[in-house]
Amino acid sequence: MKTLELAFIALAILVALSLFVLPITRPYVRHLGGVCLLILAICQIVVEGYRWQMIPSYILGATILLLMTAKPTFTSSRSKVFFILFLVLWVPVSIILPIAVPVFTLPYPTGPYDTAKTMYHLTDSNRDERVTLDESDKRELMVSIWYPTTEQKQQAGRYIDMTSTVQKSIAEHLEVPSFLLEYINHIRTHSVKDSTVAESQEKFPIIILSHGLPGNSMMYTSIAENLASHGFVVAAIDHTYYSNLTIFPDDNVTFSKAILPEPFKLEKWDDIISSVWVKDQQYIVDFVHSLDNDPSFAGKLDFNSIGVLGHSFGGAASYQTLLADERIRAAVNMDGTFFGKIQDIPTSTKPYLYMKVKEREKVGDQVSIEEELTSLGLTVQQFNELTTSLHNRQQIYTNYGAYEATFTGLKHMSFNDFYLYSPILSIADKVNVREDHNMINWLLVQFFNKTLYNNDTTIFDNGENPYTRITIIHPNTN
Incomplete structure (x- = not known):
């Protein structure tokens, strides 16, 4: 997995967890994470290139940004369970797919030329x-x-x-x-x-x-x-x-x-x-x-x-x-x-x-x-x-x-x-x-x-x- 791909998935997971951990009274921290996630996604596509193996990761990021826009409070247990279930099922797919079908790197030649x-x-x-x-x-x-x-x-x-x-x-x-x-x-x-x-x-x-x-x-x-x-x-x-x-x-x-x-x-x-x-x-x-x-x-x-x-x-x-x-x-x-x-x-x-x-x-x-x-x-x-x-x-x-x-x-x-x-x-x-x-x-x-x-x-x-x-x-x- 490439560097920016890994960084994007890691940040998406952190921002998702912040929806549970950070207090509702400090929304600016969440918003900052969301902005960083969007910028990182753009940088990853521009610098490393789009590949279909990252689609689940992009969907994960888009879902998180959408939830942040909707200002979720997760006051009901049902909404919490639904979002947790989504993360449990979707995060492994987002991580495993780009690893299983990689843009691999060849061994670096060992000679002087x-x-x-x-x-x-x-x-x-x-x-x-x-x-x-x-x-x-x-x-x-x-x-x-x-x-x-x-x-x-x-x-x-x-x-x-x-x-x-x-x-x-x-x-x-x-x-x-x-x-x-x-x-x-x-x-x-x-x-x-x-x-x-x-x-x-x-x-x-x-x-x-x-x-x-x-x-x-x-x-x-x-x-x-x-x-x-x-x-x-x-x-x-x-x-x-x-x-x-x-x-x-x-x-x-x-x-x-x-x-x-x-x-x-x-x-x-x-x-x-x-x-x-x-x-x-x-x-x-x-x-x-x-x-x-x-x-x-x-x-x-x-x-x-x-x-x-x-x-x-x-x-x-x-x-x-x-x-x-x-x-x-x-x-x-x-x-x-x-x-x-x-x-x-x-x-x-x-x-x-x-x-x-x-x-x-x-x-x-x-x-x-x-x-x-x-x-x-x-x-x-x-x-x-x-x-x-x-x-x-x-x-x-x-x-x-x-x-x-x-x-x-x-x-x-x-x-x-x-x-x-x-x-x-x-x-x-x-x-x-x-x-x-x-x-x-x-x-x-x-x-x-x-x-x-x-x-x-x-x-x-x-x-x-x-x-x-x-x-x-x-x-x-x-």
């Missing part, structure tokens, strides 16, 4: 789009690039750029009234738009970032901003038709509409990774090389230091791209399953970090487990075969010699901004959002500092780990 963001609409003319029915369609992608800057003169950009047309499209897709999405325009990042790239004695390494399935690049803003603040250029892909939200410059919005295989058909999941997602990542590598002809980035990118980072399905793609593309120097898989066509033990020894959530023991009787599997479209036999196959694949990367970081107390969705969207989410899943983000961001910077900046003072060199909830296994020591 300010950050900026720019976006590109790309078309790969060499690849057909396999999701749409139009045979002439080529693969189109949106890529958001976060990078270091030293100019922060303008206001930081929005978390998501929504024109009224985009807002309407999203609302129709979600089947909700459009006004419910208006508050998102108040959410700000820490990055300015299209600023100049920072000057540096060294060229900046590049990191390709892929979201999960479903997911979108916006959900990884906090990770991208933090890496950019430490001197990395982060190119985050929206994998069109697999992303649950891709916004193109003409306000055309696409959602996730790719037909996905059944859970146990690994060969089809492997094909999506290797034939679509890996090729998307490789195409973005091609694109960032072309930025050397862009005056904004010319001479500032280190094309010999390219890493790839992905979460979940994007994490699976990052491992495959590391093995398939000689231009990739290092990769991170954030809690992703090992899908992809390359499943032989590789001869490459390029650095790889697998970040995973510590698994909980499954508790439940055989009947409840079978019911859960049925809801996923799996039989027990299919599930056992799938588990065995994925375990064998995991052993391949273990033999490969990867770093493995196990996080205690995290969830699969802790690796993006999901739990910032509402405290209800973090309370329900019992996660510590801010600390979790700090741990994840810290380890990512440590890994990419080592592998792309050749820094030899990281945890992977000296073993100094400030977080007890991270356990790291080094290559060939597990």
Whole structure:
């Protein structure tokens, strides 16, 4: 909740209580409180902006002002009971709603650079789009690039750029009234738009970032901003038709509409990774090389230091791209399953970090487990075969010699901004959002500092780990 929002609700409650506590012979005190309440409401709307979550609070304030104008005496017990009942029922709603659906604040980047963001609409003319029915369609992608800057003169950009047309499209897709999405325009990042790239004695390494399935690049803003603040250029892909939200410059919005295989058909999941997602990542590598002809980035990118980072399905793609593309120097898989066509033990020894959530023991009787599997479209036999196959694949990367970081107390969705969207989410899943983000961001910077900046003072060199909830296994020591 924002500062003026909190102040307005607190003052409204105090003024309401004054109607009971302060003597009728001192009405000027009440009137002063009412005037302050009205002024604060105007200031809150002008400075912080209107959002629908505050409507109950505005109704609370308006009701109080109306009662003050009517000069209530509350001489009868009935009037007192009615007003007390109104406060008991309405005040919690006024407080809880703006907290439950907040204009949240992203974690502040920890690096020495300010950050900026720019976006590109790309078309790969060499690849057909396999999701749409139009045979002439080529693969189109949106890529958001976060990078270091030293100019922060303008206001930081929005978390998501929504024109009224985009807002309407999203609302129709979600089947909700459009006004419910208006508050998102108040959410700000820490990055300015299209600023100049920072000057540096060294060229900046590049990191390709892929979201999960479903997911979108916006959900990884906090990770991208933090890496950019430490001197990395982060190119985050929206994998069109697999992303649950891709916004193109003409306000055309696409959602996730790719037909996905059944859970146990690994060969089809492997094909999506290797034939679509890996090729998307490789195409973005091609694109960032072309930025050397862009005056904004010319001479500032280190094309010999390219890493790839992905979460979940994007994490699976990052491992495959590391093995398939000689231009990739290092990769991170954030809690992703090992899908992809390359499943032989590789001869490459390029650095790889697998970040995973510590698994909980499954508790439940055989009947409840079978019911859960049925809801996923799996039989027990299919599930056992799938588990065995994925375990064998995991052993391949273990033999490969990867770093493995196990996080205690995290969830699969802790690796993006999901739990910032509402405290209800973090309370329900019992996660510590801010600390979790700090741990994840810290380890990512440590890994990419080592592998792309050749820094030899990281945890992977000296073993100094400030977080007890991270356990790291080094290559060939597990």
